[in-house]
Amino acid sequence: MTHLNTSVVQADRDRDLWQVHAGPGVDLPRLLDGLPRGSLPEALRDGAERHPDLPALTVACETLTFGELAGATAKVAGWLRGRIDSPGRRLLIAAPTSTRQVLAYLGALQAQMTVVPVDAGIGREELETILMDAEPTVTFTEGPAAEILASIDHRPELALSIDEALLAPPLAAAPPVAPMMLAYTSGSTGRPKGVLLSHGNVLSSIRAAMAAWRWSPDDVLVHCLPLSHQHGLSGVHAAILAGSHTVVLPAFDPDKLGAAIEAERATVLFGVPAIYARLDAWEGASETDFSSLRLAVSGSAPLSPELAASVEGRLGISLLERYGSTEAGLDLSAVYDGERPPGCVGLPLPGVEAKVVGTDGEDLSHGTEGELVVRGPQVFGGYWRRPEEDAAAFLGDGWFRTGDLAEFDGAEWRITGRLKELIITGGLNVHPVEVERVLERHDGLARVAVAGVPSERWGEEVVAFVIPAASTAPAESELLQYCRARLAAFKCPKRVIVVSELPVNSLGKVQRRKLGKLAVADGGAAQSTRESDGSAT
Numbered sequence: 001m002t003h004l005n006t007s008v009v010q011a012d013r014d015r016d017l018w019q020v021h022a023g024p025g026v027d028l029p030r031l032l033d034g035l036p037r038g039s040l041p042e043a044l045r046d047g048a049e050r051h052p053d054l055p056a057l058t059v060a061c062e063t064l065t066f067g068e069l070a071g072a073t074a075k076v077a078g079w080l081r082g083r084i085d086s087p088g089r090r091l092l093i094a095a096p097t098s099t100r101q102v103l104a105y106l107g108a109l110q111a112q113m114t115v116v117p118v119d120a121g122i123g124r125e126e127l128e129t130i131l132m133d134a135e136p137t138v139t140f141t142e143g144p145a146a147e148i149l150a151s152i153d154h155r156p157e158l159a160l161s162i163d164e165a166l167l168a169p170p171l172a173a174a175p176p177v178a179p180m181m182l183a184y185t186s187g188s189t190g191r192p193k194g195v196l197l198s199h200g201n202v203l204s205s206i207r208a209a210m211a212a213w214r215w216s217p218d219d220v221l222v223h224c225l226p227l228s229h230q231h232g233l234s235g236v237h238a239a240i241l242a243g244s245h246t247v248v249l250p251a252f253d254p255d256k257l258g259a260a261i262e263a264e265r266a267t268v269l270f271g272v273p274a275i276y277a278r279l280d281a282w283e284g285a286s287e288t289d290f291s292s293l294r295l296a297v298s299g300s301a302p303l304s305p306e307l308a309a310s311v312e313g314r315l316g317i318s319l320l321e322r323y324g325s326t327e328a329g330l331d332l333s334a335v336y337d338g339e340r341p342p343g344c345v346g347l348p349l350p351g352v353e354a355k356v357v358g359t360d361g362e363d364l365s366h367g368t369e370g371e372l373v374v375r376g377p378q379v380f381g382g383y384w385r386r387p388e389e390d391a392a393a394f395l396g397d398g399w400f401r402t403g404d405l406a407e408f409d410g411a412e413w414r415i416t417g418r419l420k421e422l423i424i425t426g427g428l429n430v431h432p433v434e435v436e437r438v439l440e441r442h443d444g445l446a447r448v449a450v451a452g453v454p455s456e457r458w459g460e461e462v463v464a465f466v467i468p469a470a471s472t473a474p475a476e477s478e479l480l481q482y483c484r485a486r487l488a489a490f491k492c493p494k495r496v497i498v499v500s501e502l503p504v505n506s507l508g509k510v511q512r513r514k515l516g517k518l519a520v521a522d523g524g525a526a527q528s529t530r531e532s533d534g535s536a537t
């Protein structure tokens, strides 16, 4: 009974918060009802009928109008449908950003296939694992992934060629009958897991964000995120759903990004903290006209308050932070018209319920840190062929355990760390991000990452990995002292290891699991560096 009451209060509170996002004039029940409707190919068909000559997508400098995009998508779908026996067969895509890549994606969806998007720079071992797990019927590869695929014996026979497919008879768009995507995420355990997403999951995620961010057909989105990840793909989805224009650059290059924002009079920018950090350090920023931007979104990794403040000074726009994951889509976002307090990620997006639970799944009160769990139409139904993972990932009643630590103070959500990356040293908890934020403020350091490393004495010890700002690194003793002046003693790193680069994924997100291994492997070497050179680590 108590549980039921809690749920009722929770639901009422979430509806109030959704209305805050949507704005006072919006019919919330209607908005919520429409979130998971239809498919992307149907929306593209409708857009092509209404405004065939408007630009839909500019990808790697090539622009396709809604009419052109819908026409080419239908032909790719026709080619695929002529070769697959039933809906739900999988097409694996591993290619650099291009219009061909987008056509493979949309064509497969229109052919009622399930897309398996993987990173263009995927390694052989990972590709082999995913091929065995996903069992795709067709592949679309270009660049290095195409070479790797060619050397793998157990690969699908059928390879999609867009040039050939564009000669095929078109296939009309129809309501979805198969899952939209099988998106692989390595999680923190390293073994790729397939996240099965329905059309409803993916569309409700972006539709809720578009409503909250006041997306209009006049918006022009620019981004340089990979189209193998939900973050980058969501920009393509937004263009098709809103009838707006999305410009995707194949890679981050500040000159090109700045030029694209100016030339297209971009109104929206999507980025991750690593991109904003490089834009912030870019000399050309002061000569670039960012005044067309009304919205600059940051997500996929923690945004430090210092970076947010610095970027606001450079770009003249306050970053809007949002939080999400492959499994649960977009969940939390700063309120478009609201305050953006540093370190906060706002409120649950329309349709998303969020709460904090303890280790046994019990609800925690406001202001208490615990695991963030979310529920709603955005949340996936389960992992691909991994019932044991599903059991661990869901609390019951559709609540997905995000694996992230969070806190809700009654007004704002904060993401405080990643459960599996929490360092437990001498029995005390240390959030890597908290230590990183301190070291990031040291002038002598360009980049910092902190991870827990197994230690006989402490269980785990806090280790900092730093890239110096100049050729000579600050002395380890100085960095440790710097930390001691700002952090509790148990949170201070036990070691500082100088590295020339940090292991990051295609979104520039530091992979702390790899860092931990690096420290174990290089522990002796790092120690001896320190001993031979008493000052610089």
Ligand code: AMP
Residues within 6 Å of the ligand: 185, 230, 298, 299, 300, 301, 302, 303, 321, 322, 323, 324, 325, 326, 327, 345, 402, 403, 404, 415, 418
């Ligand atoms: P992915 O599945 O690759 O999209 O990664 C999802 C994970 O990225 C989440 O579980 C978080 O750990 C992290 N993440 C995403 N957005 C944020 C954010 N705004 N702040 C902190 N961490 C984030």
